[in-house]
Amino acid sequence: MSVVLDADRMARSLARIAHEILERNRGIEELALVGIRTRGVPLARRIAKSIQDISGHEIPCGVLDITLYRDDLSGNTSTVGPQPVIHKTEINFSIDGKVILLVDDVLYTGRTIRAALDALIDFGRPRAIQLVVLVDRGRRELPIKADYVGKNVPTAASETVQVHLTEIDGRDEVEILP
Amino acid sequence: MKKDLLGIADLTPDDIYRVLETADAMREIGQRPIKKVPTLRGKTVVNLFYEPSTRTRTSFEIAEKRLSADTLNVAVAASSVLKGETLADTAMNIEAMSPDMIVLRHASSGACHLLSRICRSRIINAGDGMHEHPTQALLDAFTIKEHKQTIEGRKIAIVGDLLHSRVLRSNVLLLTKLGADVWVSGPPTLVPPGIERLGVHVTTSVDEAVQDADVIMMLRIQQERMQGAFFPSLREYFNVFGMTKERVRLAKPDVIIMHPGPMNRGVEIASDVADGPYSVILEQVANGVAVRMAVLYLLAGGVEDEAAA
Numbered sequence: 001m002s003v004v005l006d007a008d009r010m011a012r013s014l015a016r017i018a019h020e021i022l023e024r025n026r027g028i029e030e031l032a033l034v035g036i037r038t039r040g041v042p043l044a045r046r047i048a049k050s051i052q053d054i055s056g057h058e059i060p061c062g063v064l065d066i067t068l069y070r071d072d073l074s075g076n077t078s079t080v081g082p083q084p085v086i087h088k089t090e091i092n093f094s095i096d097g098k099v100i101l102l103v104d105d106v107l108y109t110g111r112t113i114r115a116a117l118d119a120l121i122d123f124g125r126p127r128a129i130q131l132v133v134l135v136d137r138g139r140r141e142l143p144i145k146a147d148y149v150g151k152n153v154p155t156a157a158s159e160t161v162q163v164h165l166t167e168i169d170g171r172d173e174v175e176i177l178p
Numbered sequence: 179m180k181k182d183l184l185g186i187a188d189l190t191p192d193d194i195y196r197v198l199e200t201a202d203a204m205r206e207i208g209q210r211p212i213k214k215v216p217t218l219r220g221k222t223v224v225n226l227f228y229e230p231s232t233r234t235r236t237s238f239e240i241a242e243k244r245l246s247a248d249t250l251n252v253a254v255a256a257s258s259v260l261k262g263e264t265l266a267d268t269a270m271n272i273e274a275m276s277p278d279m280i281v282l283r284h285a286s287s288g289a290c291h292l293l294s295r296i297c298r299s300r301i302i303n304a305g306d307g308m309h310e311h312p313t314q315a316l317l318d319a320f321t322i323k324e325h326k327q328t329i330e331g332r333k334i335a336i337v338g339d340l341l342h343s344r345v346l347r348s349n350v351l352l353l354t355k356l357g358a359d360v361w362v363s364g365p366p367t368l369v370p371p372g373i374e375r376l377g378v379h380v381t382t383s384v385d386e387a388v389q390d391a392d393v394i395m396m397l398r399i400q401q402e403r404m405q406g407a408f409f410p411s412l413r414e415y416f417n418v419f420g421m422t423k424e425r426v427r428l429a430k431p432d433v434i435i436m437h438p439g440p441m442n443r444g445v446e447i448a449s450d451v452a453d454g455p456y457s458v459i460l461e462q463v464a465n466g467v468a469v470r471m472a473v474l475y476l477l478a479g480g481v482e483d484e485a486a487a
Contacts (some may be wrong), residue, residue, distance in 0.1 A: 083479030090206070
């Protein structure tokens with residue numbers, strides 16, 4: 001087990017991402033953050049706070065649950081697989097014409113992001129969608145790429161990347177488990 | 179949860195809470211501009227209704243469509259049932275076309291259990307005779323929880339035709355499982371013998387049942403199931419057991435009034451109560467779609483203990 005990001009480095013990465021977002025996007029009024037459940041949500045809130053501290057602008061922040069859009073739910077009808085718990089999606093603003101910053105903790109196969117894109121598009125027509133991830137662990141199965149990355153961590157398929165966030169787990173840390 | 183949803187009797191309190199929590203997430207889909215998610219894409223759901231129904235059938239159909247299932251309604255009035263085919267034969271024939279789920283409403287108690295034994299498809303009970311109507315009880319619980327936050331310890335008065343009501347049975351099973359204080363009231367001729375064994379208080383005085391209640395649930399007088407005279411006249415029934423403004427005043431000031439529909443205005447419930455400020459009757463209908471989406475979703479797979487990340 002090795003720690004690849006401690007609390008201090010995580011805070012710096014997120015602050016850097018907030019700066020990069022502001023650098024790359026002119027119209028700050030058009031920006032909105034959407035965090036993917038579960039750990040994308042506190043990350044999106046932290047980035048929103050950073051952007052507000054830097055620019056003085058409040059960025060709307062939403063919550064997306066992608067469970068109903070997963071590609072492994074209604075495949076083979078003969079399997080009686082267990083059904084994951086669904087939580088609420090809360091996007092209380094119009095995403096039409098906005099630049100949506102989609103936030104997740106780990107980018108891996110890309111299937112979660114694929115589902116998130118489908119889900120977002122059911123809410124309207126954003127002008128653009130950009131992807132923010134804390135950790136990119138590689139091994140993509142779909143042609144998906146992040147726009148902002150906290151840390152690139154090459155991994156083996158057998159390894160597990162575990163993200164801990166204070167809001168959920170009581171501490172900030174990213175570790176790789178064998 | 180098990181393969182089928184045949185009745186509340188088979189559910190644990192955890193199962194019930196799981197359905198209610200899932201329904202809470204499902205409700206948001208109905209408020210989107212695009213009211214559809216791809217979850218049950220490619221699944222076929224057959225709605226097999228042997229009894230007339232507007233609310234339940236429409237509600238199931240909307241729930242199925244919002245989850246992107248392919249739905250099929252078999253209107254029994256225009257089917258081979260009229261030519262004398264048995265329920266089992268009809269079910270086997272539908273089953274041969276390999277649907278994933280069958281939603282059944284039937285006038286005979288236990289019809290869903292029969293289908294459950296002979297069908298590989300998942301069976302959802304949409305009302306079987308005088309036995310159970312589980313999705314109605316679940317949507318009632320959802321509505322109560324929304325207004326009262328908790329169900330445990332709440333006084334719930336259920337008034338009306340207790341004998342013929344599958345809604346009553348499902349609700350009593352569910353509410354007592356979750357620890358509510360359930361009171362039932364109706365004319366002695368319409369009280370099923372032994373009902374107190376289900377853990378409810380029985381009284382012929384509506385006023386006693388309604389006193390300090392958090393929830394008043396009215397049941398329809400089911401004239402179509404009544405063979406014989408159970409009470410002298412509808413007018414007399416209304417005078418003794420009907421829910422009037424005066425009776426509502428006996429309950430808690432924040433009481434909610436529920437009715438599973440269809441209502442007989444002026445028989446079990448006064449119009450000014452049905453349309454009044456305490457009435458949540460139309461909310462029940464709205465919540466029905468979310469609850470049925472939850473049931474369809476949960477039955478489409480099994481249930482695991484915790485979500486995969």
